[in-house]
Amino acid sequence: xxxxxxxxxxxxxxxGFVLAAAxxxxxxxxxxRFPYLAAKDGGGLFLVxxxxxxxxxxxxLLMSEIGIGRKTKQSSLTAYGVxxxxxxxxxxxxxxxxxxFILPYYAVIGGxxxxxxxxxxxxxxxxxxxxxxxxxxxxxxxxxxxxxxxxLGATVFIIxxxxxxxxxxxxxxxxxxxxxxxxxxSIFALTxxxxxxxxxxxxxxxxxxxxxPDFTGLTFRGFCYVVMDAMGxxxxxxxxxxxxxxxxxxxxxxxxxLVKSVNRIxxxxxxxxxxxxxxxxxxxxxxxxxxxxxxxxxxLMFVAIxxxxxxxxxxxxxxxxIFFLMVIMAALTSCMSILEAVVSGLMDKFGWSRKKATxxxxxxxxxxxxxxxxxxxxxxxxxxxxxxxxxxxLDIFDYMTNNVLMPVLAIGTCLLVGWAVKPKTIIDEAxxxxxxxxxxxxxxxxxxxxxxxxxxxxxLSAFGLI
Numbered sequence: 001x002x003x004x005x006x007x008x009x010x011x012x013x014x015x016g017f018v019l020a021a022a023x024x025x026x027x028x029x030x031x032x033r034f035p036y037l038a039a040k041d042g043g044g045l046f047l048v049x050x051x052x053x054x055x056x057x058x059x060x061l062l063m064s065e066i067g068i069g070r071k072t073k074q075s076s077l078t079a080y081g082v083x084x085x086x087x088x089x090x091x092x093x094x095x096x097x098x099x100x101f102i103l104p105y106y107a108v109i110g111g112x113x114x115x116x117x118x119x120x121x122x123x124x125x126x127x128x129x130x131x132x133x134x135x136x137x138x139x140x141x142x143x144x145x146x147x148x149x150x151x152l153g154a155t156v157f158i159i160x161x162x163x164x165x166x167x168x169x170x171x172x173x174x175x176x177x178x179x180x181x182x183x184x185x186s187i188f189a190l191t192x193x194x195x196x197x198x199x200x201x202x203x204x205x206x207x208x209x210x211x212x213p214d215f216t217g218l219t220f221r222g223f224c225y226v227v228m229d230a231m232g233x234x235x236x237x238x239x240x241x242x243x244x245x246x247x248x249x250x251x252x253x254x255x256x257x258l259v260k261s262v263n264r265i266x267x268x269x270x271x272x273x274x275x276x277x278x279x280x281x282x283x284x285x286x287x288x289x290x291x292x293x294x295x296x297x298x299x300l301m302f303v304a305i306x307x308x309x310x311x312x313x314x315x316x317x318x319x320x321x322i323f324f325l326m327v328i329m330a331a332l333t334s335c336m337s338i339l340e341a342v343v344s345g346l347m348d349k350f351g352w353s354r355k356k357a358t359x360x361x362x363x364x365x366x367x368x369x370x371x372x373x374x375x376x377x378x379x380x381x382x383x384x385x386x387x388x389x390x391x392x393x394l395d396i397f398d399y400m401t402n403n404v405l406m407p408v409l410a411i412g413t414c415l416l417v418g419w420a421v422k423p424k425t426i427i428d429e430a431x432x433x434x435x436x437x438x439x440x441x442x443x444x445x446x447x448x449x450x451x452x453x454x455x456x457x458x459x460l461s462a463f464g465l466i
Contacts, residue, residue, distance in 0.1 A: 008073055009163035011248075014256040014264075016168040021066075021248050021261075022268035023171045023333030025239040026178070028109060028301075031327060034273045035210075035280040036296035037233055041226045044213035047274070050230040054270050057231060057454060059439060060446040061240040061410060062262050064417045067426035069249025070258060076243030077345030079250065083425070084416045091412045092345075094405055095243035099341040101401050102242065103361075104368035105394045106338055107155065109298075110331040111147030111373075112138065116302060117324035118147075120309075125317045129310030134302040139380075144373040149366060151328075155335045156362035159343055162354055163251050167336055174329045181326040182275045188319060189282040197311075198286050206282030209290070228461060231454055238269055239334070241406040241413070243341035250344070258430045259437055272330075280305065287311040301327070339365070372397065387464045403462035411455045418448035 011017040038046045072079040076095035080088045115137060119128050127133055138144055158166045192203030239245055252258070280300070284292045287308040295304050305323070309316035339361065346357035371379065375393030384390050385399050417426055423444045431437050460466045 008251065010251050010253050011168055012164060013253070014261050016164075016172065017248065017252045017256070018261050018264045018268070019171040019175045020167050020333075020337070021239070021245065021265045023175050023178075024244050024248065024337030025237060025265060025269040025334075026175075026272045026330055027237075027239075027334030028106075028327070028331055029233065029237045030269070030273045031276045031280070031330060032297050032301045034233055034237070035277045035284075036293065036300055037229050038210055038277050039281055039290075039293040040296075041229055042214040042216075042218065043209055044211050045215065045218070046226055046230055047211070047277075048213065049227055050234060050273075051270070053227075053230055053234050054266055055439075056442065056446055057451055058234050058238050058240075059262065059266060060443055060451045061235075061413070062238055062245060062265060063430065063443060064413055064426055064447060065240055065245035066249040066252070066258060066262055067429045068413075068417070069246035070252045070254070071425070071429045073250050074246075075250055075344035075348045076246035076341060078348045079246050080413075080416065084420050088412075088416055088420070091409060091416065094409045094412070095241075095246065096342060096345045098242050098401050098405050098409065099244065099338045100361075100364075101368075101397050103335070103338045103342065103365045105372045105397045106331070106335050107152040107365060108144065108148045108369050108372045108394065110151035110155075110328070110335055111144060111149075111369075112298070112302065113324060113327045113331055114151050115143065115147045116306070117321065117328055120317060120320040120324055123317065125306065125320045126310050128302075128306035128320075131303070133306075134298065138373075138376045141377060144376070145370055148369045148373055151332070151335070152362065152366055152369060154332065155339050156358055158332075158336050159339045159362075160355060160358045167340060170336065171333060174333055178326055178329045178333075179272075181322055181329075182272060182279060185319065185323055185326070186275050186278040189279050192282060192286045194286070199289065201286050201289065203282035203286055206285030207278060209285055209293075210277045210281040228457065232458060232461075233273075235406070235410070235455075235458065236402060237273060238265070239337065241410040242338065243345065244337045247341045247344045248337065255433060257433070257435050259435050262430075283308045387462055399462075404459070407455050407459040407462065411452050411459070414447050414452040414455070418444075418452070423447050 011020065068079050068083055072082040074082050077092045080091035116128060119125060158170050160166065190203045190207055194200040194202035194205065281293060284304050288304060292304050306320065309320040312319065342361050343354065343357040346352050346361065347354060372394050379393060381392065382390050383396060387403065389395065391399065417423060427437050427440060457466065
């Protein structure tokens with residue numbers, strides 16, 4: 001039987017909840033994968049597909065998880081069993097395993113970002129543009145571990161403070177600064193002039209590459225891949241199927257408007273993903289041409305972008321500092337939510353105090369994080385994953401959580417809501433103060449039929465079957 005706390009912490013209001021949830025959703029995925037996919041998948045075409053999926057597929061998953069969290073007032077580990085009965089407990093276990101395994105490697109990447117911010121702040125941004133710099137850093141012994149522990153330590157410190165003093169206060173400070181920085185760099189990127197050195201390419205030219213749909217050579221099969229890419233990106237971008245939204249929603253007050261809050265989280269996350277494209281694609285396009293836009297993930301963040309900054313000269317160092325500080329904030333608000341999902345589960349299930357749960361989980365994540373760091377030197381090996389990608393320890397953690405467990409958890413959530421407790425349970429929760437549920441019919445059809453089918457395709461592609 002889950003342990004119910006006598007007095008559960010709550011966010012002070014809907015602003016605190018929305019900023020914390022949006023902070024969780026806005027992370028490295030928005031910044032390093034969205035611009036790459038948009039550039040690869042025909043710019044505006046990808047954007048249109050993505051937006052349609054946000055208001056259908058994304059909305060369904062967000063609404064379901066936030067509804068479950070607020071209704072049960074439990075973290076994800078215990079919420080599924082409370083809502084659907086004992087036979088649904090397995091979903092709770094998966095939802096706790098996912099953040100448990102994501103936390104160590106997310107903090108490692110947070111450490112990489114911290115290292116790059118330090119490099120730019122100390123005036124060595126030019127060094128980061130060297131092809132060998134990133135590889136040299138992650139394969140070196142102590143440095144990645146030190147930066148990982150610094151980043152994880154900051155995350156643990158915030159979660160140790162609790163829901164209001166820690167998560168809410170930090171989100172209220174970091175999120176507005178993050179948005180201002182993103183807007184600032186976006187304006188800078190759009191106003192980059194086309195010069196002889198850049199082959200006449202201007203920031204606006206890069207913006208049109210991002211915005212205007214490119215249908216050249218598009219086949220039906222190609223279009224299906226665009227849909228799969230957009231769905232995968234959205235799925236990983238909105239913090240669903242990680243236990244996070246259920247946990248955060250369990251701190252959301254009953255009298256607050258749940259429907260409006262879900263709409264705001266959708267809006268913020270999509271806005272930042274769009275601005276990430278506005279911010280990154282013009283810069284990389286101006287200084288490196290279309291070829292520069294062929295890298296994603298670490299290749300984009302830690303190789304292509306520093307090269308573009310180096311090509312700007314002195315201005316590049318200033319923009320580099322602002323950029324990497326902004327990425328630290330995006331990574332930190334996400335890492336906080338990943339740790340909180342685990343900590344809250346331990347508190348609800350075993351009745352542990354917040355301090356005990358945070359310190360124990362923080363220590364385990366630190367040990368696993370060190371192993372992930374050593375995966376690039378001492379424990380280096382190459383493993384071919386079922387989807388054809390070749391990876392190390394970090395990539396195996398990522399594949400197992402993102403490509404396998406998260407789609408399984410999301411399909412399970414759709415089955416629980418769509419067929420076991422029925423969509424009415426979530427709709428009633430969302431409208432219990434007389435609010436209007438605008439997309440009611442759409443939600444019912446999506447949660448019962450469309451979303452689980454789309455997720456099944458995502459899962460099949462992870463196994464390399466489609």
